[in-house]
Ligand SMILES: Nc1ncnc2c1ncn2[C@@H]1O[C@H](COP(=O)(O)OP(=O)(O)O)[C@@H](O)[C@H]1O
């Protein structure tokens with residue numbers, strides 16, 4: 089994928105500094121031979137985009153941004169040349185791009201719609217934890233249905249709103265960075281998201297403010313054929329710290345459904361952002377997400393990303409290490425069960441001296457499941473004192489499973505260091521028998537083995553997320569044995 | 571009072587018959603020892619009874635308290651009260667001993683019943699003290715990077731926590747130095763009692779100095795060829811397995 093050279097690209101106003109200006113982000117793109125034959129589909133028109141924008145009462149510049157993105161989306165080829173041809177099976181005609189229940193954000197648990205409560209129930213969250221979840225921002229279809237943690241953090245001057253509100257009420261803060269970390273034309277699906285986005289969180293943390301509690305959001309898909317295109321932008325101003333958690337569950341559907349989010353993070357000088365995701369998509373969901381952050385001087389961005397389920401996930405959280413001593417980290421867990429393909433990884437783009445990056449990826453492939461690690465580490469020659477560590481471990485649950493590793497590490501110059509380790513192991517029959525001999529069922533034995541494999545990473549999740557993660561793995565493994 | 575009856579058991583791995591007509595009855599309270607040279611089928615016998623899927627029982631019966639267990643999965647047999655201390659225990663990276671045993675204890679509770687954590691740890695620490703196991707031990711991953719002695723001690727700890735009706739202990743003495751052997755033997759001796767039946771598998775008589783068996787059997791080519799009391803073990807030690815071989819040839 090080449091960076092777009094469209095002349096009608098919405099150029100950032102001159103007064104607003106582009107946070108990634110001067111950094112050739114395409115150096116971090118996966119380069120594969122592109123077959124330009126494509127079919128963009130016809131389900132999405134200018135009218136759809138105009139409708140969304142008018143419902144949201146958006147400023148003209150946002151509509152313009154959307155329309156420009158639509159053009160890009162339609163003109164870009166499907167990236168079927170790399171991960172899988174399965175993308176060709178997405179029928180853009182069948183996708184509803186916007187669905188608003190016309191709901192206003194709710195404040196109390198009582199006001200939360202029953203079916204959202206049911207989703208929590210399905211997750212098996214105990215009663216006492218649900219109270220805690222009353223602080224959750226849950227996305228109901230495309231609009232935030234519920235939020236009250238906002239009130240809490242707003243006392244610290246933190247802005248925590250949905251994308252519509254963020255762009256409408258706080259353009260002076262968000263416009264500067266919106267669509268800059270991930271340019272519209274970064275890839276076909278970031279373009280799609282840019283055209284039809286709704287929902288998602290916009291967060292601004294003022295200088296020096298350390299947000300004590302993690303900000304949370306639950307997203308889910310709950311209408312058949314409904315694509316979800318949330319848009320998240322988090323800005324941590326100088327010395328600020330914030331943890332954001334995103335969890336997804338989706339009921340099972342009979343036809344394919346598309347989830348295509350864009351998440352942009354900006355950590356200004358000395359700031360820290362941690363973005364945690366636990367996703368459990370239904371087997372028919374295409375989960376095509378672009379996540380990237382820019383870390384300025386001495387700033388730190390950490391992606392903790394767990395992907396379970398979906399038909400196809402393509403997700404490579406990245407960090408552009410823009411300032412001296414910036415740090416980037418990706419901790420990734422992927423579980424591919426029968427009929428699922430997890431194509432995940434990380435991008436680390438070093439653009440300043442003494443920047444460090446760390447990638448630890450663990451994948452589990454079960455049955456016909458397939459996982460791929462696709463990573464990029466780019467350290468140009470003129471830099472010095474940069475370090476990268478990459479570790480990829482794959483666990484295979486049976487011989488049909490497939491795993492591939494494509495780590496592309498380009499480290500130039502002799503003043504930088506990189507370390508790379510990869511391993512593939514199998515859950516062997518003897519281990520399962522051993523555990524069964526202690527009284528565990530085959531399914532319990534499998535999930536214990538899998539939980540053990542990811543244990544060191546799972547420990548980095550906040551408590552309630554690691555509990556949920558364990559539960560999800562138990563569910564997956566139960567289903568995987570005959 | 572429980573019993574396990576192994577009746578004329580034949581076990582094959584693939585096409586190859588390994589256990590060829592093995593019969594033995596063990597009652598709770600009894601300690602039996604099986605001695606035999608390497609490759610005679612001792613481990614195969616134990617694993618087949620425990621329900622290993624690779625081992626086919628071609629004929630014969632195994633009855634626990636009069637009921638056949640052969641149609642049961644390995645985990646059901648375990649929950650019914652069978653325990654196998656493995657000759658080569660598996661490593662389970664990332665799963666702590668404490669969590670593993672906890673899962674195993676939990677698996678024995680009725681559906682919907684939750685193991686009470688404080689009571690569990692209290693009992694775990696009691697057993698560990700009994701077996702002279704350091705507190706730090708149980709936060710390590712199961713058998714991961716353990717020495718031979720640590721693995722065996724981990725097996726004994728699991729056995730103590732799971733309180734089986736019958737324990738098959740496969741060469742629990744191998745790889746142990748004399749101190750470790752003593753600790754393991756002490757552990758088994760404290761568990762010994764009217765509610766536990768034990769089958770000790772070994773090819774050295776050394777272990778039997780510490781755990782004195784009620785009955786000793788010599789296994790040869792997949793079956794018991796000679797039975798006696800603990801003096802048989804000493805005789806075997808003195809005369810070697812060739813003695814059994816010659817006796818057999820004479821018959
Ligand atoms: N998984 C296996 N596959 C094939 N042959 C096996 C397997 N396990 C054991 N055997 C064979 O079965 C025989 C008995 O082995 P084993 O039961 O381990 O003996 P023992 O425990 O008495 O030393 C040996 O000849 C061994 O090679």
Ligand SMILES: [Mg+2]
Nearest residue numbers: 612613657741
């Ligand atoms: Mg053996």
